[in-house]
Amino acid sequence: MASFDLFYEIINNPGRYAINWKKETGNKVIGYFCSYAPEEIITAAGALPYRILAGSGSISKADAHLQAYSCSLVRGALEDALNGRLDFLDGTVFPHTCDSIQRLSDIWRMNAGFKFHADVMVPVKLNTASAGDYMTSILDKFKKELEKLTGIEIAREKLKEAISIYNSIKKNLSRLYAIRRDAPDVIKSSDIHAIFKAAMVMDRRRLLEELERLIADLGENDRAPDTADKRIVLSGGLCSMPDIYKTIEKSGGVVVWDDFCTGSRYFEGEINTKVEPLRSIADRYMERVVCPAKHKSLFSRGEYLVNAVKENRADGVIFFLLKFCDPHAFDYPYMKEMLEKENIPSVLFEIEDQLPSEGQINTRCEAFMEML
Amino acid sequence: MSDPNKAIDPEVERRKIKSVKRMKEIMTEYYIEAKTPKEQTGKKIAWITSGGPVEPLIVMDVIPVYPENYGAMIGASKMGTDLCEKAESMGYASDLCSYARADIASATVNGGPIGGLPEPDMLICCNNICGTVLKWYEVQARYFNVPLFILDTPVCHTEYSAEIKQYVEKQVTEYIEFLEGVCGKKFDYDKMVEVGELSVRGQELWQEVLDTTMNRPSPMTCFDAFFHLALIVTLRGTQPVVDYYEMLLAEMKQRIKDGISMVTDEKYRLLWDNLPIWYRTRWLSDKFAAHGACLVADTYTSGWCSSLKYMDKTDFLGSLAEGYTRIFLNTGTDQMADNILEMAKKYNADGLVIHSNRSCKPYSLGQYDIQKIVQEKMHIPTLVIEADMIDERIFAESQIETRIDAFIEMLE
Ligand code: SF4
Ligand code: SF4
Numbered sequence: 001m002a003s004f005d006l007f008y009e010i011i012n013n014p015g016r017y018a019i020n021w022k023k024e025t026g027n028k029v030i031g032y033f034c035s036y037a038p039e040e041i042i043t044a045a046g047a048l049p050y051r052i053l054a055g056s057g058s059i060s061k062a063d064a065h066l067q068a069y070s071c072s073l074v075r076g077a078l079e080d081a082l083n084g085r086l087d088f089l090d091g092t093v094f095p096h097t098c099d100s101i102q103r104l105s106d107i108w109r110m111n112a113g114f115k116f117h118a119d120v121m122v123p124v125k126l127n128t129a130s131a132g133d134y135m136t137s138i139l140d141k142f143k144k145e146l147e148k149l150t151g152i153e154i155a156r157e158k159l160k161e162a163i164s165i166y167n168s169i170k171k172n173l174s175r176l177y178a179i180r181r182d183a184p185d186v187i188k189s190s191d192i193h194a195i196f197k198a199a200m201v202m203d204r205r206r207l208l209e210e211l212e213r214l215i216a217d218l219g220e221n222d223r224a225p226d227t228a229d230k231r232i233v234l235s236g237g238l239c240s241m242p243d244i245y246k247t248i249e250k251s252g253g254v255v256v257w258d259d260f261c262t263g264s265r266y267f268e269g270e271i272n273t274k275v276e277p278l279r280s281i282a283d284r285y286m287e288r289v290v291c292p293a294k295h296k297s298l299f300s301r302g303e304y305l306v307n308a309v310k311e312n313r314a315d316g317v318i319f320f321l322l323k324f325c326d327p328h329a330f331d332y333p334y335m336k337e338m339l340e341k342e343n344i345p346s347v348l349f350e351i352e353d354q355l356p357s358e359g360q361i362n363t364r365c366e367a368f369m370e371m372l
Numbered sequence: 373m374s375d376p377n378k379a380i381d382p383e384v385e386r387r388k389i390k391s392v393k394r395m396k397e398i399m400t401e402y403y404i405e406a407k408t409p410k411e412q413t414g415k416k417i418a419w420i421t422s423g424g425p426v427e428p429l430i431v432m433d434v435i436p437v438y439p440e441n442y443g444a445m446i447g448a449s450k451m452g453t454d455l456c457e458k459a460e461s462m463g464y465a466s467d468l469c470s471y472a473r474a475d476i477a478s479a480t481v482n483g484g485p486i487g488g489l490p491e492p493d494m495l496i497c498c499n500n501i502c503g504t505v506l507k508w509y510e511v512q513a514r515y516f517n518v519p520l521f522i523l524d525t526p527v528c529h530t531e532y533s534a535e536i537k538q539y540v541e542k543q544v545t546e547y548i549e550f551l552e553g554v555c556g557k558k559f560d561y562d563k564m565v566e567v568g569e570l571s572v573r574g575q576e577l578w579q580e581v582l583d584t585t586m587n588r589p590s591p592m593t594c595f596d597a598f599f600h601l602a603l604i605v606t607l608r609g610t611q612p613v614v615d616y617y618e619m620l621l622a623e624m625k626q627r628i629k630d631g632i633s634m635v636t637d638e639k640y641r642l643l644w645d646n647l648p649i650w651y652r653t654r655w656l657s658d659k660f661a662a663h664g665a666c667l668v669a670d671t672y673t674s675g676w677c678s679s680l681k682y683m684d685k686t687d688f689l690g691s692l693a694e695g696y697t698r699i700f701l702n703t704g705t706d707q708m709a710d711n712i713l714e715m716a717k718k719y720n721a722d723g724l725v726i727h728s729n730r731s732c733k734p735y736s737l738g739q740y741d742i743q744k745i746v747q748e749k750m751h752i753p754t755l756v757i758e759a760d761m762i763d764e765r766i767f768a769e770s771q772i773e774t775r776i777d778a779f780i781e782m783l784e
Contacts, residue, residue, distance in 0.1 A: 064740060065738075066737060066740070067728055067737060067740070067758075069467060069730045069733070096526065096527060097503075098503050099503045099504065099733040099734040099737070100733050102527055102734060103733065103734060103737035103738045105529060106529060106704045106705035106706065106738055106741075107705060107737070107738055107741055109529070109530075109704075109706075110705065110706055110741060111741070119530070121526035121527060121529075121533075121535075121536065123524050123526070123539070124506055124522065124524045124526075125522045125524050128546070130543060130546065131524065131539070133539075133542075134535060134538070134539035134542075137535040137538070137539075138535050141533065141535055292507070293503055295506055295522060298510055298513055298520070299514070324467050326467070326468055326469070326504055326507065326733070327503065327507060329465035329467065330464070330510070331507070332463060333462055333463035333511075350465075
């Protein structure tokens with residue numbers, strides 16, 4: 001029997017995990033936002049990359065710095081920082097993504113009081129040679145900043161080792177998605193969600209071991225997919241709401257893919273180990289499917305979604321839009337239209353701080369499944 | 373408030389800025405040319421963001437069109453809410469920038485005060501003002517099916533790094549190659565020198581116009597600046613801009629000589645932060661004037677000369693990257709606060725009015741910190757008005773009125 005206990009234990013209190021890790025290793029913990037943070041470099045520096053996902057309590061202190069029209073991620077994270085709930089961090093990395101994160105970085109730098117603060121100014125377009133060169137140059141800049149913080153030189157060999165760990169982690173995470181797609185009753189989406197959340201805060205070597213063990217335990221289970229369930233692809237903003245998976249499962253759906261930066265986008269794209277390390281990390285970002293705050297081509301995200309539906313034999317798409325999240329909100333209409341052209345049904349859930357009331361979301365979810 | 377039946381008040385007439393008429397003419401001519409069928413003008417049209425480098429377009433004889441300027445016109449004509457609602461019915465969330473919403477909707481229905489903008493042959497998007505413009509121009513590039521050039525100017529949170537410099541400079545070359553491709557002709561570097569000089573000259577003159585408000589009493593207010601801004605935004609790099617601002621500057625100097633102030637009995641001098649509330653400029657201007665409060669300067673209109681210090685008139689193309697990357701909106705919140713502190717000193721401000729503009733996150737998030745810094749360092753009262761630049765649904769009149777009154781009391 002495969003056990004997910006460890007992952008749940010970590011995500012129930014990721015801060016405690018990081019504090020213990022720090023005690024055991026004596027190394028630094030670096031908080032980061034978004035999947036454009038070069039985790040490989042942080043790991044190579046011997047530090048723990050710790051993804052700041054969402055706030056853990058109600059908002060009071062952050063209100064003095066952020067207007068009500070900023071998204072819940074930005075407000076929640078600032079609240080945690082100001083309340084001392086992230087005191088174990090030695091510093092934070094802000095890759096440039098959306099306007100809200102851009103200003104959060106300033107407010108954070110001016111108020112949160114961490115000694116290390118890095119703005120990794122990721123290019124906004126990921127489709128030109130000059131952007132690729134620039135990306136490599138800022139990764140190098142970031143590497144030097146980390147070296148200054150830790151006082152340790154990040155040797156090329158260390159980077160290569162970190163890259164290979166990440167490549168293996170990503171291969172295993174993608175394996176989990178494949179198992180779920182082919183046999184949805186072997187691993188539940190809520191469990192996968194827990195694993196991903198844990199994966200972004202855990203010691204990465206330990207994570208790799210645990211993933212390998214887990215996949216071995218899941219076995220080559222080739223039970224036929226439950227055909228009665230509707231196969232769903234999720235799309236949109238970061239969905240750190242585990243309840244949604246249960247709701248979908250309860251209403252007769254099963255999640256087979258997503259385009260989340262906390263999901264498929266996290267593991268897609270292998271880093272080429274034959275190229276210079278920093279260049280190869282940059283290349284992966286340039287090639288991977290983009291976040292809506294970045295530009296690759298006019299239709300890249302829509303095409304990706306349509307393909308995800310087809311390749312995973314899905315019946316429909318559920319969009320999640322986090323309130324006040326501009327990049328996703330701008331993409332939604334054209335992506336929906338591209339789905340319509342292919343006769344793929346979709347439904348939109350808007351999320352404020354919390355999911356809409358359980359009753360409401362159940363009803364809408366059930367209605368959607370029936371329609372499929 | 374003006375009443376059409378009232379007899380002309382000579383005092384009011386005396387205060388009116390006479391150059392306004394010429395300004396309206398220039399803008400009308402500009403839009404007439406832009407809307408003339410391309411077969412007649414033989415010119416291509418580019419849509420460009422307000423902070424984008426327009427000068428190379430002028431060199432290529434391309435007509436630049438600014439959806440944001442049109443957004444302001446839509447707002448001032450009180451047509452913003454309708455168009456925003458239309459965009460929402462197309463699936464765009466109501467929290468998105470109202471300029472973007474209005475423009476996306478307007479393109480599909482030829483909406484707004486001049487019945488829509490002329491169709492673009494290309495789109496030029498420079499993200500030195502926000503990330504919204506990237507998404508917005510992607511939408512339009514899909515809709516019009518025309519090439520999109522993105523000039524990526526990374527935010528200078530704390531520095532204009534060597535990496536950023538190299539990247540943006542490379543893109544300036546790519547921009548010119550792009551224009552040569554779309555226009556099918558070579559770029560004229562000699563003409564660039566001329567256009568560059570005119571651009572810098574225009575910006576210098578605009579700064580001089582804005583600086584006339586250092587005089588007490590001030591010959592104009594920021595509400596006038598909001599209006600006269602249109603030229604430096606849309607026609608930067610051309611002779612008419614230089615000529616016009618010379619004329620406006622002369623008029624302002626004359627007003628100072630003649631002791632003509634814009635606000636009767638100027639008692640308080642205030643700063644404005646963020647975009648105007650276009651559908652309420654008149655209301656706000658009257659409201660403040662009634663208390664003898666003159667909004668002498670603002671961060672928005674001075675934004676178009678905020679990087680003069682990085683521009684080199686003798687090597688415009690060489691300094692373009694730095695000048696366009698280091699505009700104030702593309703810097704850190706602490707630098708934006710410094711900018712306001714400097715302005716407060718320069719213009720002798722007694723208070724700061726902050727428009728917390730729900731449309732514009734890069735401009736508005738961080739304002740609370742700026743407010744705190746200004747209060748601590750300058751000990752002047754501050755007022756936050758929660759609104760939106762063109763979506764009237766956000767404007768709570770009576771609440772705002774009460775807050776303005778309370779703010780004025782603090783000034784006393
Ligand atoms: S991309 Fe969206 S969800 Fe993420 S920080 Fe920005 S606004 Fe919030
Ligand atoms: S108002 Fe703000 S968000 Fe909208 S286009 Fe202008 S800078 Fe961007």
